[in-house]
Amino acid sequence: NAGVTQTPKFRVLKTGQSMTLLCAQDMNHEYMYWYRQDPGMGLRLIHYSVGEGTTAKGEVPDGYNVSRLKKQNFLLGLESAAPSQTSVYFCASSYFTDSGANVLTFGAGSRLTVL
Amino acid sequence: GENVEQHPSTLSVQEGDSAVIKCTYSDSASNYFPWYKQELGKRPQLIIDIRSNVGEKKDQRIAVTLNKTAKHFSLHITETQPEDSAVYFCVFVGRGKLIFGQGTELSVKP
Numbered sequence: 001n002a003g004v005t006q007t008p009k010f011r012v013l014k015t016g017q018s019m020t021l022l023c024a025q026d027m028n029h030e031y032m033y034w035y036r037q038d039p040g041m042g043l044r045l046i047h048y049s050v051g052e053g054t055t056a057k058g059e060v061p062d063g064y065n066v067s068r069l070k071k072q073n074f075l076l077g078l079e080s081a082a083p084s085q086t087s088v089y090f091c092a093s094s095y096f097t098d099s100g101a102n103v104l105t106f107g108a109g110s111r112l113t114v115l
Numbered sequence: 116g117e118n119v120e121q122h123p124s125t126l127s128v129q130e131g132d133s134a135v136i137k138c139t140y141s142d143s144a145s146n147y148f149p150w151y152k153q154e155l156g157k158r159p160q161l162i163i164d165i166r167s168n169v170g171e172k173k174d175q176r177i178a179v180t181l182n183k184t185a186k187h188f189s190l191h192i193t194e195t196q197p198e199d200s201a202v203y204f205c206v207f208v209g210r211g212k213l214i215f216g217q218g219t220e221l222s223v224k225p
Contacts, residue, residue: 031211033212041217042204042215042217042218043159043204045212045214048211050211056212058212059214094213100146100166101149101164101166102149102208103149103161104151104159104213106158106159106160107158109158
């Protein structure tokens with residue numbers, strides 16, 4: 001049981017290049033999320049998904065696209081990377097407990113640098 | 116709308132003292148209020164949570180209190196230890212999305 005796995009862990013891009021971050025979970029969770037974390041800014045929600053085939057915008061969606069074609073995978077794409085997208089990206093998945101709690105399990109993070 | 120404000124942004128205490136972090140929210144639709152801890156270089160992890168039908172919940176040295184009327188919830192850490200040094204986040208949970216507060220960097224000095 002690997003939990004939430006993010007690939008790649010590190011990546012350096014040039015401005016204008018594109019890339020995709022992959023998040024995979026093996027816990028059969030319905031909900032999946034992408035956050036970015038910048039120094040002093042906490043975690044900001046980029047996009048999220050409440051089930052296979054669904055996606056929704058979070059707090060800072062501009063410049064990113066996502067897809068959830070399979071329940072276990074949530075992809076985050078940058079079509080034309082910009083230096084402002086330099087950040088640490090965290091993927092998370094969650095489930096609702098019988099008591100109504102929504103518990104997040106995070107991946108280890110992906111550090112992206114855009115030059 | 117869905118918004119959460121967290122204070123203070125930094126907190127420095129002496130080992131053994133208590134620490135309190137407070138969050139206020141604007142949307143009264145949420146019924147679940149969790150707190151996450153993130154140690155340096157690591158991923159956030161849930162440390163305690165509370166449902167809206169409960170006013171207080173304790174787990175050893177940490178506790179969370181909720182005031183739904185005033186729309187705020189607080190994290191209390193007693194008898195702080197150096198290993199409590201980390202960034203703490205409150206989270207607003209609403210309509211499928213989880214919004215993190217700005218974070219509080221707690222430093223416990225031995």
